[in-house]
Amino acid sequence: MKILVINAGSSSLKYQIIDMKGEKLLCKGIVERIGFPGSMLEHKIRDEKYKITQKMDNHTDALNFMLNILTSKEYGVIKDVNEIEAVGHRVLMSGEDFDSSVVIDDNVIKVCRKNSIYGPLHMPAQTDCIEACGQIMPDIPMVAVFDNTFHSTMPPKAFMYAIPYEDYQNYKLRKYGFHGTSHKYVSQKAIKYLGKENSRMITCHLGNGSSLAAVVNGKCIDTSMGLTPLEGLIMGTRSGDIDPMVLDLLVKHKGMSLDEALDSLNKKSGFLGICGVNDFRDVVHLAEGGNKRAALCLDMFQYRIKKYIGSYYAIMGGLDAIVFTGGIGENSAIGRKVIMEGLEHLGIDFDFEANNQLKKGKFAELHKPSSKVKVLVIPTNEELVIARDTQELVKNK
Numbered sequence: 001m002k003i004l005v006i007n008a009g010s011s012s013l014k015y016q017i018i019d020m021k022g023e024k025l026l027c028k029g030i031v032e033r034i035g036f037p038g039s040m041l042e043h044k045i046r047d048e049k050y051k052i053t054q055k056m057d058n059h060t061d062a063l064n065f066m067l068n069i070l071t072s073k074e075y076g077v078i079k080d081v082n083e084i085e086a087v088g089h090r091v092l093m094s095g096e097d098f099d100s101s102v103v104i105d106d107n108v109i110k111v112c113r114k115n116s117i118y119g120p121l122h123m124p125a126q127t128d129c130i131e132a133c134g135q136i137m138p139d140i141p142m143v144a145v146f147d148n149t150f151h152s153t154m155p156p157k158a159f160m161y162a163i164p165y166e167d168y169q170n171y172k173l174r175k176y177g178f179h180g181t182s183h184k185y186v187s188q189k190a191i192k193y194l195g196k197e198n199s200r201m202i203t204c205h206l207g208n209g210s211s212l213a214a215v216v217n218g219k220c221i222d223t224s225m226g227l228t229p230l231e232g233l234i235m236g237t238r239s240g241d242i243d244p245m246v247l248d249l250l251v252k253h254k255g256m257s258l259d260e261a262l263d264s265l266n267k268k269s270g271f272l273g274i275c276g277v278n279d280f281r282d283v284v285h286l287a288e289g290g291n292k293r294a295a296l297c298l299d300m301f302q303y304r305i306k307k308y309i310g311s312y313y314a315i316m317g318g319l320d321a322i323v324f325t326g327g328i329g330e331n332s333a334i335g336r337k338v339i340m341e342g343l344e345h346l347g348i349d350f351d352f353e354a355n356n357q358l359k360k361g362k363f364a365e366l367h368k369p370s371s372k373v374k375v376l377v378i379p380t381n382e383e384l385v386i387a388r389d390t391q392e393l394v395k396n397k
């Protein structure tokens with residue numbers, strides 16, 4: 001079964017075709033600047049990269065162009081669109097309407113439109129893309145795989161905000177969590193590695209956006225992101241946890257509109273706000289060159305993560321494994337080092353030498369043999385989770 005995986009953003013569209021026989025990636029790519037001058041498609045097949053510029057005004061144009069490329073003689077991996085047996089769409093969130101991936105029908109599209117209030121940047125574009133795809137490929141089944149549903153096993157004590165209860169009832173204001181496909185993928189791999197279903201682990205997805213999840217026996221019981229991806233850790237451009245009264249001062253005293261203040265917390269804060277760069281490699285580079293703000297930024301980054309690790313240790317009553325994934329978690333030895341320093345009292349005997357030696361993006365064990373807690377690096381594969389869920393649901397349809 002060949003599955004097309006689609007991950008749409010407001011002006012972008014990432015895609016992969018995965019052959020589920022052997023879970024083989026056939027090609028991948030990204031369409032960028034949809035609706036803007038200079039829109040283009042970058043297509044990767046067998047380690048060759050192609051950049052093709054093309055005017056694309058909306059997601060329908062982008063999908064049509066992408067399908068032309070996928071079936072073309074020069075860049076294609078399929079002869080005909082009908083070779084695609086199912087399409088898996090990444091969708092930001094399901095609200096409380098679904099607690100797992102679903103086959104897309106009119107009701108699912110309606111629910112996605114309704115839930116756009118929780119993700120006004122992503123959800124409208126993702127729903128547009130689902131509709132466009134349904135029109136272009138009406139006979140091919142589609143599945144929605146949500147970023148939050150892995151966290152739907154959280155108990156109310158973890159997901160409720162202590163705000164008036166009717167605001168939860170009327171608006172479903174609560175913690176949902178994100179990066180669910182990544183936390184699911186790496187926690188399942190870690191369970192296989194540990195060789196036992198009964199396990200307590202903390203999965204750390206550290207990238208531009210970052211989140212931690214506490215996973216007990218394969219089920220999430222808490223996670224650091226909230227109603228939106230803004231809550232939790234210090235990220236590339238997001239503040240993470242903050243006293244909401246900061247907004248009051250930004251609005252009343254700095255003279256920002258509420259939208260400007262929220263934009264600042266989402267896009268101008270985090271690493272960027274503290275030291276002027278949002279890429280973790282640049283933060284490290286500046287810190288190593290003696291930049292005090294960048295050093296502070298690294299310090300704040302590891303401190304916040306340690307606080308979450310400590311609190312998850314406490315609620316789980318112990319820990320079998322910590323798993324690192326995402327651009328920083330998989331690739332940055334210094335990122336992992338600053339987090340792991342000083343956690344011996346939790347039974348973590350981290351192998352700093354092995355950490356230093358680790359080549360980019362590889363599965364690795366980074367604990368010493370004597371360590372009570374295993375420390376693993378597991379490269380994530382969110383698209384594969386989407387493809388697996390899609391295959392499963394389409395097979396059982």
Ligand code: ADP
Pocket residue numbers: 206207208209236278279280281282326327328331332333360
């Ligand atoms: P996204 O959340 O957009 O999917 P990624 O998971 O790709 O992001 O992570 C991007 C982050 O990973 C950036 O901050 C980048 O600096 C960091 N990163 C990527 N490669 C490396 C590397 N080799 N060393 C250190 N950091 C890296």
